[in-house]
Amino acid sequence: MALDQSFVGRTYPPTDPYEVGREKIREFAEAVGDANPAYTDPEAAKALGYADVIAPPTFVFSITFKAAGQVVQDPRLGLDYSRVVHGDQKFAYRRPVRAGDRLTVTSTIEAVKSMAGNDILDIRGEVHDESGEHVVTAWTKLVARAAEPAESVDATDGKA
Amino acid sequence: MTAKIAYGDVEVGTELPARSFPVNRATLVRYAGASGDFNPIHWNEKFAKEVGLPDVIAHGMFTMAEAVRVVTDWIGDPGAVVDYGVRFTKPVVVPNDDQGAVIEVTGKVGAKLDDNTVRVDLTVTSGGLKVLGMSRAVVRLA
Numbered sequence: 092m093a094l095d096q097s098f099v100g101r102t103y104p105p106t107d108p109y110e111v112g113r114e115k116i117r118e119f120a121e122a123v124g125d126a127n128p129a130y131t132d133p134e135a136a137k138a139l140g141y142a143d144v145i146a147p148p149t150f151v152f153s154i155t156f157k158a159a160g161q162v163v164q165d166p167r168l169g170l171d172y173s174r175v176v177h178g179d180q181k182f183a184y185r186r187p188v189r190a191g192d193r194l195t196v197t198s199t200i201e202a203v204k205s206m207a208g209n210d211i212l213d214i215r216g217e218v219h220d221e222s223g224e225h226v227v228t229a230w231t232k233l234v235a236r237a238a239e240p241a242e243s244v245d246a247t248d249g250k251a
Numbered sequence: 252m253t254a255k256i257a258y259g260d261v262e263v264g265t266e267l268p269a270r271s272f273p274v275n276r277a278t279l280v281r282y283a284g285a286s287g288d289f290n291p292i293h294w295n296e297k298f299a300k301e302v303g304l305p306d307v308i309a310h311g312m313f314t315m316a317e318a319v320r321v322v323t324d325w326i327g328d329p330g331a332v333v334d335y336g337v338r339f340t341k342p343v344v345v346p347n348d349d350q351g352a353v354i355e356v357t358g359k360v361g362a363k364l365d366d367n368t369v370r371v372d373l374t375v376t377s378g379g380l381k382v383l384g385m386s387r388a389v390v391r392l393a
Contacts, residue, residue, distance in 0.1 A: 122285035123316040124272065129329055139253050139328045148323070148332045149316040153286050177311045179385075181336030187329060230336075 094203045094210050098168050101200045106158045108193040108221065116146045116190055123147060136189070145187040151194075152180065155216035155229040158196035162214055163233060168200075170210060171235050178211070178232035185225050193221040201230070208237030255327040258367040258392040267325045267358040267371065272317040274309050274343065275351030282313045296347060308342035314354055314382055318375045321358045322388045325371075333368055334389035343377040352377050367392050 113133075120130035128135035129145050136144045163170050188194070195218070202213040216229040279293045288310055291298040299307045315337050323329040345352045354377050361372035368391050375383040 119285045122278075122282045123313065123320075124278075125316075125320055125323075127323060127327075127329055139330060141330060145330050147316060147329060148319050148335050149312055152312050153288075157287070177339050179336065179338045180312070180315060181334075183334050184330075184332060187332075 093205050094169050094212065095167065096203055098165075098200045099203050103158075103161050103198045105195040105197045105219075106161075108195050109154045111146065111188055111190055111192040111194065113144055113190040116144055116150065119150050119153075120147055133190075141187065141189055143190040145189045148182065148184070148187075151182070151188050151218060151227055151229060154194060155196050155198075155218065156231065158198050158216055159214045159231055159233075162198050162200060163212070168212075170212060170233075174236045175233050176236060178234045179230070180232070181230040182227055184227045186227075188218075188226060192226065194218050194226065210235040253328050254331040254391060254393045256325060256392050258363070258369070261360050261363070261369060261392065263360055263363060265360040267321050267360075269355070269357040270317075270321050270324070272320070272354040272356065273351055274313070274317075274345055274354060276307065276345060276347055278351070279307065279309060279313070279345060282310055286310065286312060288312065304342065304344075306344050306346055309345055309352070309354075311339040311342075314339075314343055314375065314377075317354050318356050318373050318383060318386055319388055321356045321373060322371050322390055325358075326390055326392065331391045332388055333391055335387070337373075337375075337386040338384040339382075340384040341377075341380050341382045343382050354382070361387070364389065 117131050197217045199215045201215050204211040212233045214231045218227045220226050283289050293310050296307050343352050356375050358371045358373045360369050362370040368389050371388045373386040375386055
């Protein structure tokens with residue numbers, strides 16, 4: 092089903108703040124098996140110039156993808172969420188996410204396309220801290236596969 | 252930021268230390284909990300097969316997290332990553348056995364950019380298949 096093209100450029104209201112906790116960062120770092128002390132030891136993080144432990148580069152996806160939920164689940168857009176796979180993911184960092192951050196995400200639909208029966212949705216999530224400073228931008232490409240999978244789409248990562 | 256690699260010490264073609272990252276079903280359950288992504292294709296074999304997958308597959312974001320470790324281990328300071336992007340091209344299939352799967356990551360400097368930054372091009376495979384495409388990170392060196 093073709094998506095509603097009029098959604099291109101639409102921006103959703105900022106999310107409620109997500110407070111980044113030291114122990115959540117530790118849990119994530121352990122889940123990816125990464126022993127870098129900047130993720131768990133405030134002194135090691137300070138030695139690198141950070142006020143507190145920092146998060147691994149992809150940590151923020153959990154926050155931006157949750158924010159993107161208000162886009163992909165918007166019934167007016169018409170996306171078949173049951174067939175959505177993750178196509179591309181990109182981040183541009185102003186600074187690393189760190190413990191104590193209170194982050195809000197503002198999601199914008201950058202592109203809506205149909206290719207070979209697949210619906211393709213590009214969402215940009217701008218992440219800001221409590222003082223309004225930009226921290227990171229996340230771009231997420233979601234593909235809703237056609238009923239008959241097209242050869243050109245190999246993305247197979249489910250919802251995320 | 253204090254990367255332990257100096258811009259002047261690298262050239263286009265400089266190779267980063269390669270890494271192998273094992274992943275089994277327990278890894279995926281743990282990542283699901285830490286990331287909040289409980290899609291059953293990452294832990295329920297019956298469900299994965301019903302939706303046309305060969306078996307349970309790793310979270311794409313897990314693979315993305317492992318791949319960039321080649322970069323962050325090289326520079327020491329994970330906060331020196333300026334930009335990081337991937338395309339998910341093939342799934343990492345994780346069988347329910349003693350072995351699981353292995354994600355193999357190599358990286359080399361693809362370009363020297365302005366402001367002491369370099370682009371690292373990553374090659375990420377599992378079972379001999381390329382699982383990420385266009386996998387690139389820009390990092391600020393000392």
